Structures are given as structure tokens and as C-alpha cells.
Amino acid sequence: MFWRVNISRKLNCPEILLVCLFFLFTSIQSDDLQVLMKLKESLEQSDTNNAFESWKLGASPCNFSGIFCNANRFVMEIELSQKNLDGNLPFDTICQLQSLEKLSLGNNSLTGIITDDLKNCTKLQSLDISNNSFEGTVPELSSLSELNYLRLEGNRFTGQFPWKSLENLSSLAYLSVGDNQFDISPFPLEVLKLKKLYRLYLTKCNLEGRIPLGLGDLTEMKNLELSGNHLTGEIPEDIVKLTKLWQLQLYDNSLNGKFPVGFGNLSELLYFDASNNSLEGDLIELKSFKKIVSLQLFENKFSGNIPEEFGDFKNLVGLSLYKNKLTGPLPQNIGSWSDFDFIEASENLLTGPIPPNMCKNGKMTAILMVNNKFTGGIPDSYAACSSLTRLRVSNNSLSGSVPAGIWGLPNVDFIDLAMNQFEGAVTTEIGDAKTLTQLRLQNNRFSGNLPSEISKATSLVSIDVSFNQFSGEIPMNIGDLKKLNSLYLQENTFSGNMPDSLAECKLINIINLAGNSVSGRIPASLGFLPSLNSLNLSTNQLSGQIPATLSYLQLSLLDLSNNKLTGLIPPSLSNQANNGSFMDNPGLCSQNIRYYQKCSSSSHIRTLISCFLTGTIVLLVLLACFIFFKKKQDKQEKASFRSDSWQIKSFRRLSFSEEEILKLIKQENLIGEGGSGNVYRVVVGTGTELAVKHIWNISADGRKVNRSSTAMLMKRSGNLPEFDAEVATLSSIRHVNVVKLYCSVTSEDSNLLVYEYLPNGSLWDRLHTCDGENEKLDWETRYEIALGAAKGLDYLHHGCDRPVIHRDVKSSNILLDEFFKPRIADFGLAKIVQSNGGNHSAHVITGTHGYIAPEYAYTYKVNEKSDVYSFGVVLMELATGKKPIEAEFGENKDIVSWVCSLLGRGEDILNMVDSSIPEVLKEYAVKLLRIGLICTARLPALRPSMRTVVQMIEDAEPSKFINITIRKDDGSDKEVVGSCEKLKSSP
Template identity: 60%
Template sequence: MFAGDISRQCLSPVILFSLFSLFLAGSPLPDEFQMLMTFKSSVKTSNGDDVFGSWTEANSSCNFTGILCNSNGFVSEINLAGGNLGGTIRFDSLCGLQSLEKLSLGSNSFHGRISEDLKKCSNLKYLDLGGNFFSGEMPEFSNLIKLTYLNLNASGISGTFPWKSLGNLTSLGLLSLGDNLFEKSPFPVEVLKLEKLYWLYLTNCSIAGKIPLGIGNLTQLEHLELSDNLLTGEIPGDIGKLQKLRLLEIYDNYLIGKIPKGLGNLTNLVYLDVSTNQLEGDISELRFLTNLASLQLFQNQFSGGIPNEFGDFKSLVEFSLYANNFTGPVPQKLGSSVGLQYIDVSDNSLSGPIPPDMCRNNNMTELAMLNNSFTGSIPETYANCSAMVRFLVNRNSLSGRVPSGLWGLPNMEIIDLSMNQFEGPVASDIAHAKSLAQLFLTDNKLSGELPSGISEASSLVSIKLSSNQFSGKLPDSIGNLKKLGSLKLDGNNFSGSIPESLSSCISLSEVSIAGNSLSGKIPTSLGSLPTLNSLNLSSNRLSGEIPPSLSSLKLSLLDLSNNNFFGPVPDSLSIPAFIDGLKGNPGLCSETLENFRPCSPVGTDSSRVRTIILCLLAGIMVLLVSLACIFFLKLKQNKLEEKPLKTNSWDLKQYHVINFNENEIIEGIRSENVIGKGGSGNVYKVVLKCGKELAVKHIWTSNPGEPGNGRSSSVMLKRSWRSPEYDAEVATLSSIRHVNVVKLYCSITSEDSSLLVYEFLPNGSLWDKLHSCQKSPMSWEVRYEIALGAARGLEYLHHGCDRPVIHRDVKSSNILIDKEWKPRIADFGLAKIVQRGAGNWTNVIAGTLGYMAPEYAYTCKVTEKSDVYSFGVVLMELVTGKKPNESEFGESKDIVNWVCANKRTTKEDMVELVDSTIPKHYKHDAMKVLGIATLCTVKVPYSRPSMRMVVQMLEEAVPQ
């Protein structure tokens, strides 16, 4: 008993606690093991046991992968970032780990809501949940007062963010909340209390209003990003107090005013980006920022000169201030220290010579100085820029010879020297330009023969040499350019014949060699070019007959005028659309074209034959009219789905050669043949007696004789009552001939309705194949070909017509698919033909929700760039397989917001946006197209590429 009493007295609480601690040092609490296993049970992993292979009962928790314990054996850190993990997070288990100070689960695929249990992690100092797919709002977390690091960037959270929770987190050094779909809110003033912040990332999280003046109190800041928000007002002057700043990005907002005085105090600044705002005034304040490596000022309203001091900056490698109002020269010493990686000063009013040393060390990949007033020649130093990819100096006043080596730079993809005063030849060095895709030299004084070595530049897609002084023969080897899609050589002095090998350029869609001195015949083999859509050989000395093989081409433009052709015009080319392109050839004849002499000999017998034929035709017409009357009487007895077709007058206008009459079409307008419904009428599938299938769009128009319209039917029937949709569609489609635009055979109109007769496309629309019950698996190759074909159709509408056509309702349901899965642009009911010299304004908001460009919200100006935006949405549908509007995107958000919200995540995470049915080995190719889609859907119309450029980018993204 005595000994026991002594033992109990010796085992004091302190000694017991020490022994207990020693026990714990060898083995953590069993409860912590169970908490970790509970967390593991809710997590899914795509790489098997690589992460959780050590998480077994045979191991101590402190030996688990990603787990770190403190000296007392308690779990203090969990680091499983980038572990390919999914599922949900059991915060109730993790926050039971009382010593947990670091929780890093970023760059995974966790989903679900972040639960209220997070606030129990009261000892956390480091929390990283960014780069995941959570949903719902962020719970209140004001009791996590020990946090020094908080990253929720691109985590998927949305709705109202608990900004007030930040007020208690005064120890925070890093705060990253950007790229989330928060509800719009003012700049959170709670952030201004976090005086220890060195990193603040609030880009793309719907912050509106002004940047508060107190931002200057965060004097420890080194990294400040507030871009892609709704910020207004001026940049506060006290931002100049942040002298530790190395990065300042506030691009893509609505900021106004001048660069504030004091910004020049930020001498540690390395990256400055205030682009895409409404800032103005000069930039002299920036001349003190001598450590700048990247300066982005583009798309503002800055003016004045570029400070000469920029030429002395030792680290400047990225320099972009396009789309402003700058004047004067570019500092001649710019880039002379280390050389630039890229420069873009396009679309200003700059003048003077091109600085000679910007390509020092051969690191420059892009030089863009287009649309200014630069003078002088291209410095010889640029002939050695081996890394150069894009060289754009078009629309200036440059002159002299182009350095020979520039033509053959190995990585060059585009050379645009057009609209200058360059002289001399294209050097033979061009044979070494194996990456060159686009060569634009129009409107210069270049001369000499086109070197045969140009055929060795095997990546060429577009050659445009119009309006120069080139001479000699076209190279016979030009047929080696298998990727060549556009060849424009008009307005030169080329002579000799058209090379037979041109027919080997199997990708050609556009050929213009007008206004030269070509002679000889048109090679018959040109008729075999599968995609040729435009052929202009006018104003040459060509002769012979027009080859019948040209009839097999699907031409929208044919111009053979002002040559020496003779003989009959092939029947399929004898259509009014081509009549102007055949004039100026006195030797041509035609039996059908007006103002062309007939091909048959003129005489008594032939006159009799013609008379007999005309009589027969007249008799046939009388018979047809009689039959039509009988048919119309019978038709009145039928009940159609909508209302009876009036039968007293029909007017048929054909736009292609047809082998049917209106009776066959009208017979097919029955309810059982309806295949689609629209706001202006139904679409019917009509099968002709010969078996040919057609699609007929039936549009009911206003009936002026109906009661209640306040007008007399006897008066108003004399006028044409057709719907605006009908007029737009006919005006657009009747003159268009392109392989990727739906073919309109004819129109049939009466007093109260109109029928548009199209080719029938059996595979329905792209929407059907992607989203409807008719959805079918499509390989990436098929999706790519649909994207490229549809882009080519829109490119033709924008750039290939005499007057550009703006579709105004580009969407996947208006892209039809033929039996070979080739796309056609369809439904031109909202189309607008751009009038020369007129504005493109409309008082109608046209388009479909989810596809409409954002400028519709603040302007009625319609441009081709609105179609580009809509097409970008279609590309996103093709890549992701998602509809433009899905509930998962969040309230009032669409696919563009969703993609853009994820574009700053890691490349691996971005790949997850690609439709899961696309095989893994094609996802990289799909990501290229998704990148093009994001360019098409930028907010500022000016920044979107043209459809011509979209086609070129898609051609470069061909599946590997």
C-alpha cells in the first residue's frame, strides 16, 4: 500500500503528460489516422496507388505520401497538389487534425461545395484549393486568422464571396481569388487592411467600380493583378507608393484618365500591363521605369511620342502599344541592349525609320509595325533574325530593297510588306522559307521574275503579289505548292502561258492573275481543282475556247473578260451571274446569254427551226398554265398544317439550272413532310419524281386583304408583300456559289407566301449532331473538317463577295451537314449585305442568345466581327461538346465565360475542357482550335481576327 501511494504521488500530471508526449512521438493519435483514412475514402485518383499507395495500416500516418508531421508526431501539413485527385473533400475530417497548418490540394479535380467545416481548421496558415471544380459559394472563414497564404484561384466557386471574412486575416501575405464566377461587387475595402500582402490576384472575379485610393497603403505588394474586371475611373495616384511592385496588371477594364504622376516611382517594376482600357494622354511618366521587361499599353487612347529613354532600358524584351494615337519616331536605340522578343506598335501614327537593333541576339519572333507612316528601308540586321515568325510592316511608306536573307528565314510564317514602296525582286533565298505560310506583297514596286525557288517554300497557303511590276513567266514548278489556297498575281506584267502544273495545287480556292500579259489557252486540267471557288483571268491575252472542264468547278466568281477567247460558252457557265465575266471576247457565242451572238449559223433554215422551237415552247407553256390552273383548283380542297396556299399566281425565279417545276414543289408542301419549324414558317422535305430530295422553306407573308389591317385588298394586292427574312435570304443566296454555303435553287412566290427551294442535306445540322436526340459520335477529324469548312464559307461571305455579307445568326443549328459530313452555312434570314460607303448600323438586335457578340449590349453597329464572335462559340461547341448555355456555367454565364474562366489554369487542366469522347491523342489538336475560339470571342471587336485569318489559323491546326 505504501509503495503504491508513493507511485501515485510520483506520477504527477507533468510527468504523465511527458510520457504521453513521448508515446505520441513514436505514433500519432489513432484518431488522426482514422481522419486521414476518412478523407482518403472520399477521394478518387486517376493514377492508382501512386498517391495513396503508402496510406495503409502498416504505415504510420507520418509516413503517408504528402503528409508531414511536427516534432510531436501530429499531422501539420497535407500537400497533395497536382495529384490527379478528384471526388469531394471531407473538411470535417481534415479540420479535426488540430495541428494542421498547411493544406495544399490545388490543381486537382475536386468538386462539390466547400463545406462550413472549413472554419474548424483554425490553425491553418497555408490554404491552397485553387485549380479545382468546386461549386456553390465560399463559406464564411473569418476565424482562419492565422492564414498567411490563401489561394482559391480558378477553384470553381461562384456567387457572393464573403469579402468581410478577409477583414480578420491580417497576417495574409498572399491572396489569390481570381478567375472565379463571383457576383459583381465593388472593390473589397477589407483588402486594404491586409498590410502584409505581397501578392494580390483579383483578376477576372467581377469587381466593379473604382480602385480605392487606399491601395497605396499595401506597401509590401510585389505582385498586383486586377485585370479583366469592371473597374472604372482613374488609376489612383497613391499607387505610386507601392515601390516594391514588380508586376502591375490592370488590363481589360474600363479605366480612364492619364497615367498618374508618381507611377514613375515604381522603379522595381518589371511587368506593366494596362492594355484594353480607355486611358489617354502621354506616357512620359513611364520613362523612369528602367527595369521593365514587358510593357503592354495596347488598345487605349494614348498620344504623344514614345520616350527616347525606352531605348536605354536594359531588360525590355516585350513591347506592345498598338491601337493608340502615338506620333513621332520609335527610339532608334530600342532593343539595342538585349534585343526584343516581340514588338507591336501597329495602328498608330508613328513615323521615321525602323530601329536597326531590335533583333539583337536573334530572339525576336514578331515585328508588327503595320498601319503607320514609317519611312526608309528595312535594316539589313533583320536578315539574320532566325527566330522571326511574323514580320508585318504593311500600310506604311517604306521603300528600298528588301534584305535578301529576310525572304528565307527558317521560322518565318508570315511576311506582309503590302502597301509600301518597296523595289527590287523577291530573292531566291525564299526557297529556304520552309515555314512560310503567307506572303503578302501587294501594292509595291517590286519587279523581276518570280524565282522558281518559291515552289520549295512548301508551307505556303496564300500568295498575294497584286499591283507590282513583276514580269516573266510563272514558274512551272508552282504545282509543288500543295497547301496553296489563294494565288493573287493581278496587276503585274507576267507573260507566257498559265502553267499546266497549277492544277496540282489541289488546295486552291482562289486564283486571280488578271491584268497581266498571259497568252495561250486555259489548261483544261484547271477544271479538276476540287476546291476552286474564284477564277479571275481577265485583261490578259489568252485565247482558244473556254474549256468545258471548268463546268465541273463550283465557282462563285468567273472572270475571263477582255481576252481573245472564241467559240461557245459551255452551257453550265451560260448563266447571268457570269455574263460580265465573259464580255470583251468578241469571238464567244452563246444560245442563251443576252448580247452574245448565237453559235448556230444565221439563215432561212435556222430561222425556221428557231420559229418552230419557239412555237413548241409557247404551246408547252399554255399546256403548263392549264395544268397549273387545274392543279390549283384541286389544291384548294386540301388542308395544310398552317393554312391553304393561295393559287391564283406563282412567280418562279431560278438561280441554278433546275429540272423541275413549281408544281412538284407545291405538291410536297404537306404536313407529313415537315422536317423543321421556324418563326416565319416550316421547312419541308420534298422528294421529286426523279428521286432528288429538296428542302423547301415556306414563309407566310402579310396578307393585306385580311380583315382588320385597315387597308383595301384591291389596292394592296398590287404591291409585293414579302417578309424581311425572305428578302434578305433571297438577296444573299441568289448570287452566292460556294461549296460551304447552302445552295438556293429557286424561289417561288405568291401573293401571301414564299417558297425557297434548297439542296437537301441529309445529316441535319451541327446542333443535331452535338446536342439533340440525333446526337452521334464524331471523330476529331470530322469536327475539324466541319470547323474548317464552315470557316471557309463565312470567309467567302465576308471577303469573297462583291459586297460583304454579314450573316448575323451564325450558330450550330445554322450549319448543315451533307451526306459526306461537309458543312454548309445556312439560314440567311437575318443577313445584311454591307453597302459601299454606308454605315453598318441596325436598329434590330439580331442573333441568338449565347452566340451574340457582347457589343450588342452597347451599340447597334453590326460588323463582320460579330459573325466572328458567333463562330468562336461554334468552335467551343465542337471542342467541348457543350451547348452555349448550360446550368453548370453559372447564372447569366455562357460557354465563353466558362472557357475564359479556365484559360489561366494549367495546360493539363485546360485539356479537361475537351469533350471526353475525343481520343487523348487528339486533345492537343483540339486545344489549338479552342485557342482560336478564345481569340474569336474576345470582348473588343477590333481584337478579333478576320474570318480570313481564322481560316488560316485553322489550316495551321490540322490534326497531326
């Protein structure tokens, strides 16, 4: 052996030194092993990815996965990022590694605080603990003098960041501490001394005041991000010296003034975002940005013409200019050179034609040019733009016929041509628009028939073709649109009978056929539409009797006036609220509404008998259909669980097997049914209660298909199946206020998700469906639910390795355990934000009516603030006890507009609070209602982050404000009303 020593003779000095070094190295290596085993012990409970599988006693640390050693075989680097680890990180242990130069633990779920022991890691050159859930203050960093790479962003740090300690970190080249809740402070001047910096990420750091001069001296800077702060004043003039910049992010601040002279020197810029500020002046300085890929300048005060040079940007992919004061035409060559993706130019004063070649390379997804003065027609080139998902050009001066191919674009989700002068027909190609959800054509000159092929566009949720010149019959097969929520056909010349198939649109909320020439009888089956809230059939040629089944509906609007209806007005509809609903129908009679002739007894009896027989027949038919489909469903359920190829994927330690689960999926355990599948409550052998969600695979035509078919469908459409979306999201989440996913069980025919069972149902159930006074939630419980749910969403947005946008936050997706502690649930619509940052978007309108943020209908630029809006609606539910949509709010009104309209009329906000809340606690409910108003600001930038919402709710705890009273004139009411005024005046 190389190290064997002959001890039978006297050792000389060099040999003694060699032996000492051997034992020293062996001792240090042994110490490194013990340190790593302690680290494993702290974190292995959460090791679902087997990161520590190779970490074993007796093995060399240099052979551990994620461990790298130097030439002397001492631990030099720990790389355990994105391993789904949680638990407290023992810095006192880690810093015993005397040769440690790099510690990388980013994108996990680690918690706890950074202790002062970090100062002992004196040889660290790189430290990355970003995107975890560390809390508390960041300790002094002065002793880490060799540090050149520091990432702390995306945690929950508070207090003051130790900016002063940066003076001792002169080697620092990469500094990223954003997305934390540090105390508000001015821009740290210490940063200006870090001459080697090439990346500075201070987004969402609570910085205020001006960006200082001297920033331009950091000439190595390539990536500068200062967004989401409280920065004011002008962009510093010496920023023009940062000629190596390839990314500059300044959005969501309060910057003003013009671009500094020479700003065009930043000719290496690829990504520039200065949106949502108060910048002004023209865009001439930007004409030199030849390499720009993404240019985001929306929601500012820019004016003047768009430089013609923008049309020569050969790398430009995304351009957002909406909500400015820009004039003149768009450069006609814009988007002609690159894989252009989208243009957002809405709400300006732009004129001239739509540039024709933006989809030249077949990659464009969105044309958003609402509220301008564009003229001409839609260029024929866009008829072949198969990548297009949104076409919104409403409220311009466009004219001519729409190219036929536009109607049938295979990926289009939203066609909005309203308030122009378009003419011609909607062609049969619309049947090919399988992903179309919204069709808005109102206030144009379209004519001809509405083609029956529209029923093949089965994703349609909203149709508005009102105030046009359409004629002919309403398509008889319109009932094939199973997802239809609103149908506006008013003020055309439609004729023929009302389609009986409308009764098959079970989700429809609004039907408006006013001002047409529709004849025949009103279908009695309309009375069985469970969601119908508004029915306007006025000014038509309808005849016969008013169906008694309309009494089953809870309508906020019913208008049957100016028709040819005859017979008895059903007694249940004969009330003050419907007094004007039946005007100008000379043949109608009523026993209890003034101004109508009294019905004769014989006609009264005949009418009642007719209504009874009609209702009985309809009920029998519906009952037979229900039994038929239930039996069919049961057979499908049983057949789906006969597969032998089950695969179970566990995300937590399990005390049950897939066989136990499968045996218990039966009808008597069914507790819920939904559009995506059934939910069962099962009790396994250990006594553990579980909720099992059986997700159906649905094809584009509404049929259930097996797993392999679904995979092919989704591959063609480019979408992630709901099952895979929920698994991908929930499997990596660990939080007390997010529902636990134990495992998934899959076969070719069935997809099962196994959750914890929450015995108290959903918040919706407890708020809106409880019958006795004793079953209502008291205020203390409501408060705890609000706080817990907010913490769950805060974790999704800020605590995961990548932010998770839920996209369907609502009270029915907040489940309650046996102690009424809340859990965020149902992630079928969730979107995990990509780690490369940028502006996060969702290209499909998703969510639930009443909770959907207004930007969903305006732009695909949807981010975490959309969840904040939806959560604000939940807070309003908790405070008022009302549903998001109520008949008393009025047509097309929701709880947000209701609250704001009452405040705008000077109503006392206390009067809006749920009457079941005791008077002594109503003031605290008002606090929650105010937070809800802040969360539902029209502009996403005005909404707080969920982390801020948690802080506001904690500050509104009743015990902290027991002696505070509401003062109606102290300015706070005015502030809330002001927010509402902004909301009402915004488009």
C-alpha cells in the same frame, strides 16, 4: 523499449502523465491515418499518377508521398498539387487533422463545393485549391485567423465572395481569388486593411467602380493584378507609394485619365500591362522604368512622342503600343541591350526609320508596325535575324530594296510588306523560308521574275503579290505548294502559259491572275480542284476553248472576260449569274446567253466531242493515279504495323490490349481520311466500339517519316509534333463534353490514339451533309449541342490545371454520341497556356478558313478569346444552317460578315434563321445567333469568356423564354447592329 513501464510497482505522477501522453499521441496519429485513408478513398479512382501508391494501412502517415509531419509526427502539410486528381474533396474529413497547417491541392480537376466544414481547419496557415472545378459559393473564412496564404483562383465559384471575413485574416500576405464568376461587386475595401499583403490577384472577379484610394497603404505589395474586371475612373494617385511592385496588371478594364504624377516612382516594375483601357496622355512618367521587362499599353488613347529613354531600357523584352495615337519616331536604340523579343507598334502615327538593332542578340520574333508613317528601308541587320517569325510593316511609306536575307529567314511565318514603295526583286533565297505561310507584297513596286524557288517554301498558304511590276512566267512548279489556299497575282505583267501544276494545289480556294499577259489555254485540270471558290483570269491573252470541266466547280466568282477565248460557252456555265464572266471574248458563242453569237451545229458538236474526250482522258488519268496511290498507301499502312516494339500508354482503365487494336487496323474499318492520317472504327472483344486515329509523321517536304526522324525534325524546328500535342492535351482532361482518350500506342513507325467512338459523326455532317428532311437536327437538339459544346470549351479554358486553347474549334471537331450529346475533339493544334501567365500567344496561324479569329492575321497575341470567336461561328451555323463560307456571301466574305451586312442594311434577323426550324422556335434561334455575334466581336476584349457564354446559352433555353417575343425596336437589334458596325469599321 523506451516506453515500457514496470506495472508491478505503484506509478508516480510524472510516470502516469508520460503514459497518458503516449496513448494520446498514439491515438491522434491513428486518427490522422484514418483521415488520410478516407481522403485516398475519395480520390484514388482518378489517380493516374500513382500519388497514393505509398498510402497504405499500417504505414506511418509521415512516410506517405505528399504528406509532411511536424516534430510530434502529426500531419502538418498535404501537398497533392498537379497530380491529375478529380472527384469531390471531403473537407469534413480533412479538417479532422488537428495539426494541419498547409493544404495544397491546386491544379487538379477536383469538383464539388466547399462546405462549411472548412471553418474547422482553424490552424491552417496556407490553403491552395486553385485551378480546379469547385462550384457554389465560398463559405465564411473568419475562423481561419492564422491564414497567411490563400489561393482560390481558377474555379467556378459564384455568388458573393465573403469579403467581410477578410477583416479577421490580418496575417494574410497572399490573396488570390481571381478567375471566378462572383457576383458583380465594388472593389472590396476590406482588402485595404491587409497590411501584410505582397500578392493580390483579383483578375476576372467581376469588380466594378473605381480602384479606391488607400491601395497605396499596402506598402509590402509586390504583385498587383486587377485585370479583366469592370473598373472605371483613374488609376488612384497613391499607387505611386507601392515602390516594391514588380508586377502591375490592369488590362481589360475601362480605366481612363492619365498616369498619376509620380507614377515613375514604381521603378522596380518588371511587368506592366494596362492594355485595353481608355487611358490617355503621354508616356513621360514611364521613362524611369529602368528595370522593365514587358510593357503592354496597346488599345488605349496615349498620344505624344515615345520617350527617348525607352531606348535605354536594358531589360526590355516585349513592347506593345498598338492602337494608340502616338507620334514621332521610335527611339533608335530600342531593343539594343537585352534579349528583345517583339515590338507591336501598329496603328499609330509613328514616323522615322525602323530601329536597326532590335535583333542584336538574335532573339527577336516579331516586328509589327502596320499602319503608321515609317520611312526609310528595312535595316540590313534583320537579314540575319534567324529567330524572326513575323515581319509586318504594311501601309507605311517604306522604300528601297528588301535585304535578300529577309526572304529566306528560316523561322519566318508571315512577311507583310504591302502598301509601301518597296522595289527590286524577290530573290531566290525565298526557297529557304520553310516555315513561311503568308507572303503579302501587294501595292508596291517589286519587279522581275517571281523565282521558281518559291515552290520550295512548302508551308505557304497565301501569296499576294498583286499590283506590282512582276514579269516573266508564273513558276511552272508552283503546284509543289500543297498547302496553298489563295494566289493573288493580279495587275502585274506576268506572261507565258498558266502552269498545269496549279491543279496539284488541292486546297486552293482563290486564284486571281487578272490584268496580266498570260497566254495559252486554260488548263482543264482546274475543274478538278475540290476547294476552288473564286477564279479570275480576266484581262489576259488566254485563247482556246473554255474547259467544260469548269462546270464541276461551285464558284462564287468566275471572270474570264477580256481574253481571246473561242468556241462554245459550256451550257452549265451559261446562266444569269455568269452573264458578265465572258465579256470581250469575240470568239465565244452560246446557245442560250443573249448578246453572244449562236454557235453553229458543227462547231457545237465538235466542241461537245472535244470536251467529252478531254473529260474522259482526265478522269482515266485521275482514276489510275488514285489506284496507284491507294495501293501504295495500303502497303505503307501494312508495313507500319509490322513493328515489334509497340508501347502502350493508358490514361483510363482498359478492357482491351494493343494486340486487339493492331489486328483491327485494316482497310475495311477505315471511316475517315485527313491531312494528318486515317481514322478507323474498331470493335474489340468486349463489344466496345473505339475510334483509332493513326497519325502520320510528316517532314517539311511532305514525306512520311518514322518517329525518330520526326523527333529530330521537331527538335530542329522547335515545334511539338501533332501527335505529342494531342496526347499531352487530352490525357489530362476529364469532362463529359470532351472526347475521351483511352490510350496511345506508339512504335518507331506509327502513332495511334484510341478514343471513344461517337456513332453520330460530327456536327458538320449533321448540319451540312444530311439529305432528307427527317435527318436534319431539330432545334431542341441544336440547343443542347450548343450548350454541351460550350461547357466543354469552358472546361478547357477554366477547368484544367492550365488553360487549353484549342485553336481549331469548328463544327467538324464537335462529335456527337448516340444521344447527340457533343464532344470537343481533335486537339492536334491545341496550346496549353504556360502556368506563369502573361499574354498567351501562338506564333503560327492555325485553324480553318471561316472560323479563324481576325487577330490571327494581325498579331501573334492569341488567347482563349480566339476559341470564343470560332465557337461564335459554330453558333451561327446552328442558327442559320449555313456553312462558314458560302458562295452567296460573296468573294472574301464569311458568315460573320454576311450576317453583319444584312443587319446593316436593315434586314430582319429572323429571316436569317434556318428555314427548317419551326416558326414558333425561330425566336430562340435568334437568341443563339445574337450570342454568336457577341462572340465574334472584332476586338478580343469585347468577346465574353466561355464561362459567360455558357451562362448566356443557359439563359436562352426555350423553356425559360416561351412567352417572350422579339421586339425589333426594343434596342436589342440596335445593339447587335452596333457590334457589327464596330466589326466592319475595325481594321
